[in-house]
Amino acid sequence: ATPAKRYAMVIDTRKCVGCHACSVSCKTENDVPLGETRSWVEYIEKGDFPEVRRSFLPRLCNQCEKPQCVSVCPTGATYKRKEDGIVVIDSNVCIGCKYCVQACPYGMRFINPTTGAADKCDFCLHRVENGLVPACVNTCQGKARIFGDLNDPDSVVSKAVRANALTVLRPEMGTGPMVFYIDADHTDARDAARLGTYVRIETNRRQQERV
Amino acid sequence: MLNRRNFFKLSAASAAAGVAGTMTLKQAKALPAWNGGKDFSHKTGRQRKAVPSACLQCVTRCPNIAYVEDGRVVKIEGQPNSIRSEGVMCAKGQGGVNQPNDPDRVLYPLRRVGARGEGKWKRVSWDEALGEVTARLQKLRDAGTPEKFMFHYGRMKASTSKMVGEFLKTFGTGTIGNHTSICEGGKWVAQEYTWGAHYDSWDFDNTRYVLNFGSNVLEAGTNHIPTSHRLIRAITDRNVKLVTFDVRLSNTAAKSKEWVPVKPGADLAVVLAMCNVVMNEDLYKGDGEAFLQYCKATAKHDATTAEKIASLKAHFAPYTPQWAAKISAVPAETIARIAREFATTHPACVISYRGAIAHYNGHDTERAIQTLAAITGNIDNPGGRCKAVGPKWHYPKGISEKPKARKLDILDGPKGAAVSPNHHMSHNVLKMIKDGSNGRPDIYMTYMYTPVYANGEVQENIDILKDETLVPFFVSVNPFYDESAALADLILPEPTYTERWDWEDMVSPTQVAEFYIRQPAIKPLGDCRDFATVACDLAERLGTPLGFKTKEEFVRLSCEKTPEVAAVGGFEYMKAQGVYHDPKAKPRYHSYKVEVSPAAYQKDTVVYDPQSGVYWDWKKVHVVSREEALKKGYTHTKHAYKGYVGHRVGDKVYSGFKPDKVNTSGYFEIYSSIMEDKGLAPLPTWVGVPEHENMGADDMMLTTYKVATQIHSRSQNCKFLTEVNHDNPAWINPKDAQRRGIKDGDKVKITSPVGGIETEAKVTPAVNIGVVAISHHFGHWQYGRYASGHKAPEGRDDDPDLQRIWWKDDRGVHPNWMIANSPDPINGELRWMDTVVQVRKA
Amino acid sequence: MHELHWGLPVILYLFLGGLGAGAGAVSASVLLRSGGGDRPGSGFDIARWGALIAPFPVIVGTGMIVFELGSFQAGNWFRFVNLFKVINLSPMSIGTWLLSLFILVSLAYAYTFFMKDPRPGDARHSLRKMLAWAMVPLGVGVALYTGILLGALPARPFWNSPILALLFLVSALSTGVAAILLARAIFREATHHQEVARSTYLMTSSDLLLIAFEIAVVFLFIMYAHLTIGNTEAAVAVILGGRLTSLFWLGFVALGLAIPAAIELKYVIPTLLYQKQYVMPRSIEIAVCTLVLIGGFMLRYIVVVAGQITGPVGI
Ligand SMILES: Nc1nc2c(c(=O)[nH]1)N[C@H]1C(S)=C(S)[C@@H](COP(=O)(O)OP(=O)(O)OC[C@H]3O[C@@H](n4cnc5c(=O)[nH]c(N)nc54)[C@H](O)[C@@H]3O)O[C@H]1N2
Ligand SMILES: Nc1nc2c(c(=O)[nH]1)N[C@H]1C(S)=C(S)[C@@H](COP(=O)(O)OP(=O)(O)OC[C@H]3O[C@@H](n4cnc5c(=O)[nH]c(N)nc54)[C@H](O)[C@@H]3O)O[C@H]1N2
Ligand code: SF4
Ligand code: SF4
């Protein structure tokens, strides 16, 4: 048997230009219906004129090490694959109860209107299984997305993990995300009131509030 | 959407893929982005058919790979073997998959039945459609007025442009318009005046500093993907400093080390002041001084470097940073500091685009920017602002017997509106038709161009095109039912770019030429026909066949005729690989320093013009004799540039900066004798935007821009793109908003002397004070349901996403209703960014 | 605005499930408390009403939730059976089995009362008693489980508290009692029976107790949530000064708790303190019970919505 893999992604936000090539490639790759998104890019604009900044935060399923979505699933439709750690949904088993949708602390899940099953980013399993990088990684304009196997010390992702200061989203949730960020802006809309400055978060999707 | 059953199939598929699968996996380990031209269906796990082709969502025309499943284009990816794109692709390119599958596509020739613009159509056969066009063309030719056929194109490039060009020439009309003056024509003309030809390539792979005036290179730009991904790499991996002057915080500005909010139209002042600092503080010393040898900086072409320096010092002396600060609202210290940084970091690249040039003073802004690059030694050098390098295709020329073209003088705007509209004045064509004093075309045919929507003064465009007395017969060649096609008499449906052939030739940011082709991923849907092929058909119907019959044949012949391509296997190689570049080719820099062989400049028909320093072939420009040529001189002979051979610098003859539109001298002309001849300032000189100089206390300056996920007007029915971006609120600074009692999200009324719109305000500090910024992509009233909510004639309902459009109430408002079609007085570029408006709460 | 993935069907399900479970548990415990209901004042009548009510709201509620299933909406009508193909530690899986069991047992339990003249000591007496022993833990379990279902999610800080399960339990019992009293008030003959008055008094005073307890739990819920920092504090802001504040205070606290409690108090106090004969006009009885039921619904509504329109702070 081949040794187990642990797929992970590092997103170097310094290289992200907010171009949405990833969002769109994800839609075409996975036929994601309008209104739902597996992958999106948030714009975080803040400051006061003329000291204004805008940074970009690409979002996708974290393929958590301790995925809440898996532990709440009553049918076992969603599970974390032993062979590579990807959290997947079996759309033939899922009943669409939306419990996992509620459970994901990152708002990554939705019910796909065509299948009636829960859906989310699966690291493009069908590509990865065939030795290709995910669609969003392949197209990434800034080459900001680095993908690979953390169990392989020579993989680009292992190297990136070793060489950089990393953060994950909402670490306090204890989910153990496998999507890591370099230089991410963790500013939240709620910080605006506290800081007394202008902060605008745009999610560029139907759910206009960040989840 | 995995399910267990598929999932097993999937694993089986990968096992079957065997060696290939493992191979790419290893590559995946080494390369973060690389798909090797492969893709797999997420539904069945099967490998999809891959067709190497080329994108045409935007003018950049990146090589791509289209994937086909069950006869449908399902996916488009970057071409991993392209040296230009290095396999990455932008959102628009990705969204291109929506184009062939657009449910509102026009699939059959349509003939208007109701009144013009009423929206009533009937399907006609190609035979009927072309029969009518042929009859009308024949009539014009018989009457000896072929010029009454006007062909007006937008994004027509490469092989299509050559084929259609052959057809038009064979027919005999010279009334051929383009869209360049609403695009970047002004920048081109300014470059033609300085280094002879247009297009600058930015060598980000080797640069150490990037200074940006009004280019949104990370979101737009005519060589977008090739340059943008290199720039990101430069600023993160090599810590290259990027400084952006923009009137708003574009994403490019956001990724810059420094965003300098500049007053619209004031870049010229800033650049002149930077030139002042460079000259005044002797920062030109070194590479800049060395390059001056190849520059013309005084009236004399053979002035010494010391004379040139003296001339420039004197000229720029009044343009102090303090002076520029008053005009541009950029602090003098900032201007001086950035000028010093730029001049002392070598190599450095100054870039510019429409933000800098789509102004009243755009011409001199670009000339000043060229000057800044020149005096710091950053012209055509590694890491600098380079001359474009693209592939040189050879192609069949058609029949040699062509009538002398006749043309209506309606392409360049009213007499005197612009001094040198080298690329015409497309935004004034309809006005000229309305005016009628230079004649009117009987047939107005547009190709990949939407005069109604893309120009300013939308209402007037509509009124003119609707009027059958002004425009008797209007043919739109179009895969889509856009706002202009809606006013046509005949729509000739072209397949989308995923269903077409072409050879392509966009420039390379690596200074190494890349040959590539576009080939159909699928057969054209419905009964669409490539217009270049249709043009061959028309020529044949008119009794003057071109010698080739289809685009495919033309591309094949071109592959065979082009030595580089033929050598590696010609057409078959290109079909299989899509791209080719010579792996041994060296990047081309310092092209102006190539010495011309004595045989070439000592030819009988070549004379030396001591006034300009140019060797030129008088025979090529139809001058009758050597004596005549010597007497008239190079500069004052019409089209003498066509005979340009080289120019003398000291005791050497160099190829120099070869002109291709005006009689420049082969020198890099900071000082332009042609400008002087025309009574204009020969050196880049300050001139303000008149409207901006007489603004009322409550007036604001309107500017427009592009977003990363949309291309002009033509991507809004791409559902995946429009889902991300579908509206264009007016950006307004909190200071300006507060004064007008406007809050974020409020409805506002914006009016200009030309028209007004009601739209939504986005109150943000990301825009300069006094500026309203509105992107131009939105506010469609045709084009299909994703774009406007309106179904195109014969639109289909088989796309379930049509039920899921969630931005129905959020489609934005087009700003061009209130932008005037007024030109840069020198080069004719539409002054997109000069409009003065009033903004108030609605 | 965050999306409401769970809407009215789920709210009704939580409400009806709680109500039925509460009615069942109350019925069974009343029955058992009196050793099977053969002593006087045993409230056999109460037990009977509870037993007859219990299964139906639960069945209807469970039926409702099927409409909320994505698979059902997409046309896979019977995909929900997948729920019964596995048992795992998901609260929903446990809940599914618990609910199924409850429905079966409560139907059987109801059956024991479903005869011509059910009396303590009749033919189904021992079966009834046996089932009653199962009904108490099952009813409490189902009532608790609805709170655990929501409370298990750290991603929903408004829900993510053990107090929520307790609150749902108390509310379930209270709505269960209210349902029993309401049913009896509506269907009994107008005669003022000593026996009836006595059991009504007992039930009303226990309901009062439950409401008091509920108020205490709500107080704890808010206090803890408010005193903490971060996610939970931000989430409860939605009822303390946010989009659901007035609904919470007027719709739930006032209408569903305070007013019925006050009315009940008015009628219970004389009996309690001065041993007066307990009389509550039927109309008041119906009104109070209705208010309690409305309050129970409001609670589910507010909690379900509040949980979904709030989320973790920060990113
Ligand atoms: N995504 C996308 N890419 C495209 C296109 C597209 O439609 N969409 N179109 C293609 C075409 S045809 C072209 S010509 C290019 C155009 O490429 P660009 O010229 O780079 O793009 P624009 O958005 O037209 O203008 C650039 C910037 O100028 C700024 N600006 C406006 N006024 C001023 C000013 O007075 N001074 C300065 N310094 N800045 C100013 C605007 O805010 C804007 O950010 O893009 C090409 N690429
Ligand atoms: N306010 C404002 N206005 C602007 C700009 C701006 O920045 N602000 N930008 C300007 C610039 S830079 C430019 S270049 C122009 C662009 O203006 P245009 O050249 O007119 O370009 P598009 O609007 O992209 O497309 C024109 C039409 O081509 C048709 N079309 C699309 N694909 C095909 C095809 O494959 N074949 C054929 N035959 N037709 C096709 C579509 O129906 C579309 O309506 O707009 C200019 N207008
Ligand atoms: S494709 Fe890459 S650069 Fe573009 S938005 Fe996505 S992560 Fe950022
Ligand atoms: S991000 Fe959400 S959906 Fe993805 S694994 Fe983690 S909990 Fe599950």
Ligand code: SF4
């Ligand atoms: S929606 Fe599907 S995957 Fe999610 S918890 Fe329910 S059954 Fe599991």
Ligand code: SF4
């Ligand atoms: S890995 Fe695949 S599914 Fe996940 S965000 Fe990227 S493209 Fe979408």
Ligand code: SF4
């Ligand atoms: S830059 Fe994007 S839209 Fe333009 S040609 Fe390249 S991939 Fe296509």
Ligand SMILES: [Mo]
């Ligand atoms: Mo353009």
